[in-house]
Each structure stands twice: as structure tokens, then as C-alpha cells.
Amino acid sequence: MGEKSYQIKNLLKKYPGFELRVDDLPLFKGEVFCLLGPSGAGKTTLLRLLNFLEEADEGEIIFEGRSFIPHNNNTRPLEMMRKITTVFQRPALLKDSVWNNIIYPLKIRKRQVNKQEIMPVVEELGISHLLRQNSRTLSGGEAQRVAMARALVFKPQVLLLDEPTANLDPGNIKIIEQMVTKYAAQEKPTVVWITHNHFQAKRVGDRVCLLEGGHLVEVSSKDTFFNNPRQRRTQEFLAGEMYF
Amino acid sequence: MEAVNALKLLLTFDPYVYNIIGVSLQVSGIALLFSTLIGIPVGATLGLTHFRGKPFVTALLYTGMGFPPVVIGLFVFLLFSSVGPLGNLGWLFTTRAMITAQTIIAFPMVSGFTMAAVLSVDKNLMKQLQALGATRFQASWAAIKEARIGVLVAIIAGFGGIISEVGAVMLVGGNIAGKTRVLTTAIVLETRQGNFGVAIAFGIILLAITFIANLTMITLQKKHLFATE
Numbered sequence A: 001m002g003e004k005s006y007q008i009k010n011l012l013k014k015y016p017g018f019e020l021r022v023d024d025l026p027l028f029k030g031e032v033f034c035l036l037g038p039s040g041a042g043k044t045t046l047l048r049l050l051n052f053l054e055e056a057d058e059g060e061i062i063f064e065g066r067s068f069i070p071h072n073n074n075t076r077p078l079e080m081m082r083k084i085t086t087v088f089q090r091p092a093l094l095k096d097s098v099w100n101n102i103i104y105p106l107k108i109r110k111r112q113v114n115k116q117e118i119m120p121v122v123e124e125l126g127i128s129h130l131l132r133q134n135s136r137t138l139s140g141g142e143a144q145r146v147a148m149a150r151a152l153v154f155k156p157q158v159l160l161l162d163e164p165t166a167n168l169d170p171g172n173i174k175i176i177e178q179m180v181t182k183y184a185a186q187e188k189p190t191v192v193w194i195t196h197n198h199f200q201a202k203r204v205g206d207r208v209c210l211l212e213g214g215h216l217v218e219v220s221s222k223d224t225f226f227n228n229p230r231q232r233r234t235q236e237f238l239a240g241e242m243y244f
Numbered sequence B: 001m002e003a004v005n006a007l008k009l010l011l012t013f014d015p016y017v018y019n020i021i022g023v024s025l026q027v028s029g030i031a032l033l034f035s036t037l038i039g040i041p042v043g044a045t046l047g048l049t050h051f052r053g054k055p056f057v058t059a060l061l062y063t064g065m066g067f068p069p070v071v072i073g074l075f076v077f078l079l080f081s082s083v084g085p086l087g088n089l090g091w092l093f094t095t096r097a098m099i100t101a102q103t104i105i106a107f108p109m110v111s112g113f114t115m116a117a118v119l120s121v122d123k124n125l126m127k128q129l130q131a132l133g134a135t136r137f138q139a140s141w142a143a144i145k146e147a148r149i150g151v152l153v154a155i156i157a158g159f160g161g162i163i164s165e166v167g168a169v170m171l172v173g174g175n176i177a178g179k180t181r182v183l184t185t186a187i188v189l190e191t192r193q194g195n196f197g198v199a200i201a202f203g204i205i206l207l208a209i210t211f212i213a214n215l216t217m218i219t220l221q222k223k224h225l226f227a228t229e
Helices: A043-050 A098-108 A115-124 A140-152 A170-187 A198-204 A222-227 A232-238 B002-011 B015-048 B054-065 B069-080 B095-119 B123-131 B136-146 B148-163 B167-173 B183-192 B196-226
Strands: A004-015 A018-028 A032-036 A058-063 A066-068 A084-087 A158-162 A190-194 A207-212 A215-221
Touching: A004 A043, A018 A043, A018 A190, A018 A215, A032 A043, A032 A170, A032 A198, A043 A084, A043 A158, A043 A190, A084 A140, A084 B123, A098 A115, A098 A140, A115 A140, A115 A170, A140 A170, A158 A170, A170 A190, A170 A198, A190 A198, A198 A222, A207 A222, A207 A232, A215 A222, A215 A232, B002 B196, B015 B054, B015 B095, B015 B136, B015 B148, B015 B183, B015 B196, B054 B095, B069 B095, B069 B167, B095 B148, B095 B167, B123 B136, B136 B148, B148 B196, B167 B183, B183 B196
Parallel strands: A032 A190, A032 A207, A084 A158, A158 A190
Antiparallel strands: A004 A018, A004 A058, A058 A066, A207 A215
16 A cells, blocks of 8 residues: 555444444545445445535544644645545536536636646546637536546545446546546555445456445455455445335 | 597607606616615525524515505605604605605615525525535625526616605605606696696507516526526
8 A cells, every 4th residue: 555645533423314424444545445335324424424515513623744633624624625525426517618527626716727738637538629619508417527627637535436437438538537547657655445336346346345234335446346245234235125 | 538648748858748758767786886885785595594583574574575665655755754763864854854755764674685685596506515615605606696687676676666656755755756756646746637648658658668678687587497508
């Protein structure tokens, strides 16, 4: 394993009737960490906590060596949050040109817009012909590819993916997977990828985690998780028997 | 015959007519500016934030949208009358009092429509922009920009509401020729005096102004709805 980007310790997030508890979870630079689990398991909540969009009730998130504890507004400085981004299942784009959507993260960071740096990402995602088009005219797959480009142009150190391919056709899924894999290999970010697709986790993941009922059931390497899972519940989950 | 008189007045650039048009546009224009400057931030804040008492404030705003202008005129009259709290300003029967009344009339419309426009922006957008690193202010500004057509509609609706309003300006302006006479009060006066041609001419002008405002609104909406680039 490489250098740690996150260390989660005794994290607790409470909602009425639900608790997410993560006692000990390290995340590493350069890894693709796949989160599997049924709906309502707490996967998106965990992602929001990792993106510092939400605050935990208890515990600690150590990110890049800095400790973030709940109930302290000064613990979420903007420059730290700006190293992280999330791509969501349903992309919400500005009613503006595709190009302006893509450069939005650069503009809010007051960074120079360098077309030569952006175009390779745009071309890789197959959206170079859409740049002048208004985002409202895009198909679901195109919109998601724009959202992916928007997330990658500022080279985030942490890329959080909340089922970004859930509503896409196989062609679009392949493009997104290839792009993330290439970005992970080149820039060595921490990628946390929520998916319901075991095969996708097999294709893209380095480590795989099963989250169920707000608890981490198993965190293993991809090979162990799929070929020799340590937990019985993981075996049941992979066999599709767990929740019936 | 009256229609010919009306056309004559319009085409001969009668100074009396054009003074009234000027006062109308001046009063309603300034009132719209003030109500926009106050109404847009208030509407946007209501659309973007959640706080205790928001339903009460929203209900108050919607009530204001349907408030009879003549009642607002009465309040402003009492405010600026010699026995009123602001009587010493001497604004009664001046364009200032008319601007005050029209600002109060247009404000709930501008802020209410702005709030509705901001509320119609995709809820996920702000969340996703924040996930991209936008501050709350940057994400809010983006949401307001997304709602820009609705905000423009709010401004035009406010303008339509005050340019065609008669009760409040009649009460607080006094319909003084050359000073506080506007299109709507002039129509009332000329009709009462039997000068139907002049009244029709004013009516045509008022209709033309409101038509232009509505046409602008529809054109903007059309652009918004059918834009491809």
C-alpha cells in the first residue's frame, strides 16, 4: 500500500433510525477503493463525510495528516475541501455551455484555464464535439461524461464516485471506467467508487469494501473479496442471498 | 372621431402627453429599480436558505403580492401626511411619495417571483457545485444565475404591476398636471372630463408600454426554453 490520504477513526454519523459507524479505515493514495452494499447502507453518507460536505457526530477523519473532528467549524478549511470532489449518479450541470461547465471548478479556484491541459480529458471522454452545446441538450451519458470532465480538470487528489455509471449504457460505462483508471494511474489520487455492480468493482477496484446497515462488514483486496471472502455475510452478499 | 383625436395627439408629439409619459416612466422606473435592489436579494435568500419562520415570511410575501395597491397608497398617504411620522419630509403629492408607494407594491412581486425562480433550480446543483469546491456564496450565486430568466420575469412582472396601477399614485401623487400626473391617473381624469380621445391615446400608450414589457418577457422565456447553444 502507498501513502495514506485518509485515516478514519471511530467515526459516527447519526440520523433518525440510522447510524453509520466506521471504527478504523485507512484510504491510500493511488488506490481505487470500491464500496459495495445495499441501498441505505450508508455509502453516500460516507462519501459526503469524506468530501467534508457533512460533519460527523463523533470521531475523527485525518486527511493529508490533518485531523478533522466534529463540531469545530474551523476544521474544514476550503483549501483542503478543494482537493476533493464527488461525481454523483445524476449529474447536475449549469444551464450553460459544456465548456463553461467544464471550466467551472477552475474559475472558482481563480486558476488559469489552459485549453491544452483540458482538451486531452475532453477528448478521452469523447465530448470535444459538444463543447459549445448547451448542457440542457445533452443525453444522460453525455451529461455524466461532462460531469466527469468537470471533476478531473482541476486534478483532485481525492475522487469520490457515487454510482456514476448506474444509469449509463455499456459504451458510456466503458468510457468512464477507462478515464478513471487512467487518471488513477497518472495522478495517483485516492478514488472511492460506490457501485452496485460486482463486475465493475472487479474491473476497477484495488480494494473492495462491503458496507451494510451502517457498518463495514469486510475490507479486503479485490482478489480476497471476490475469491476468498473472509466474512460469511460477504459470501452471502456476493451470492445475492443476503437480504432476503 | 375620438379615435382620430387620439391618433393626432400621439403623432403630433403633444408636450402634455409626453410629459405624462415621462413622469410615468420616471416614477415606475425608479420604483422598479429600488424594488429590484431590495427584492432580488430578499427573494434569493428566501429561496436558498432555511430558517425558522420561513413559512410565515413566505406567506407574508405572497399576501403582499395580492395586496390592493390602493391600500398601500393609503398607508403611504398616512405616512407622509402632515400628521404622519414622515410628514415633515413634505413628500406628499410629489413623485417621491409615488415612488415610495410603487416600490412597496412591486417589492413583493419581485422578491416572490425571484424566490420561486431560485426554488425551481435543481436542488442537486448547489450540492454538486460545493462538492466541486464552490463556497456557499459561489454556489448560491450560480443558483441565482441559473434562475436568471425567472428573475427577469420577476422584474418585468413588477414593472407591469406598477405602471398600470392607479389607486396608490392617485392618492399620494394627487394627479397634479406637469408634476405627478401619470398615464393611469390621466386616463381617469380625461375620461371624467369627457375627453375620450385623450383618454384613448393614453390607454394606447399604456397598452403599448405593457405590451413591450410582456413581449420582452415572452421573448426571454422563449430563448430560454428553446435555446440550443
